[in-house]
Amino acid sequence: MDLSNSNTAKNLEAAFGGESMANRKYLFFAEVTKKLGMSELSKLFKETANQETEHAFAHFRLMHPELVVDDAKSLTEKQKKAIAARCLELAVEGETYEYEIMYPGFTEEARADRDGKAVAEFETQEAESREHAEMFRKATHNFGLLTNVENHHARQYTEALETLMVNQPHRRKQMTTQRHKNGFAVNVR
Known part of the structure; x- marks a missing residue:
């Protein structure tokens, strides 16, 4: 698939985000309805969340065809390492964006809105994103996946x-x- 068309790339990214968000939301709803004693409704939310995951994966595969593995046995060790390294690279990029740009901006806006709970949440998540990025960086070195x-x-x-x-x-x-x-x-x- 040619993703040089920026609209398609943006749409895939938005669809991936939407499906991913739906997955997490439905898992939350499943937890809530389970606590309310509504096991059948909880089960419905869990099953739908799993379907949303598959939808998100389909979009992500189109966004990153270099990560699609149909037959791992047919890959050389070098190819396997390249795919794993790319996964780590994307993970580091995402976590770095979160702690350098996203959460600091959200924190600033929450402060302006005088929402102390949101400020605390965003600051906590910023710190965790920094930790996650560092864990992924270390994994790159520990698994011998340096470029x-x-x-x-x-x-x-x-x-x-x-x-x-x-x-x-x-x-x-x-x-x-x-x-x-x-x-x-x-x-x-």
């Missing part, structure tokens, strides 16, 4: 630090180097 460019920069950084340590012997004990399959991670203490 070639990142590996190149990591090696250059390591070499520069090692040169610095050689030229400053009193700092050698402060540096520890951990080698990973796809590059170097350096901790300076």
Whole structure:
């Protein structure tokens, strides 16, 4: 599918957002109706939420065909890692947007509206989004999914630090180097 048409891309993103929101809303309704003792209604909300998830997934597959995996056994390890790395990249992008732009803006507006509960909620979510982004960044490194460019920069950084340590012997004990399959991670203490 050609997503160069910006209207189609925007519509898919809006549809994905709408279906995703419906899923979460219906799961909330399922929880509420279960607490009210309405198990059949709760079941209906859960089943519909699952259908909304499938709708959202269909839209997301069109938005990101590079992530569609029909037969994982037919993929090379390199292809599998590239797909996983792309998933992490999108996750980091989303969480970073939330803590850098979305929640700070929402917090500012809630303050202007003098809605203390909303301010507290948005600040909490901003902090959690920051944590989530960091977890995904760490996963990128822990699972050896650094891109070639990142590996190149990591090696250059390591070499520069090692040169610095050689030229400053009193700092050698402060540096520890951990080698990973796809590059170097350096901790300076």
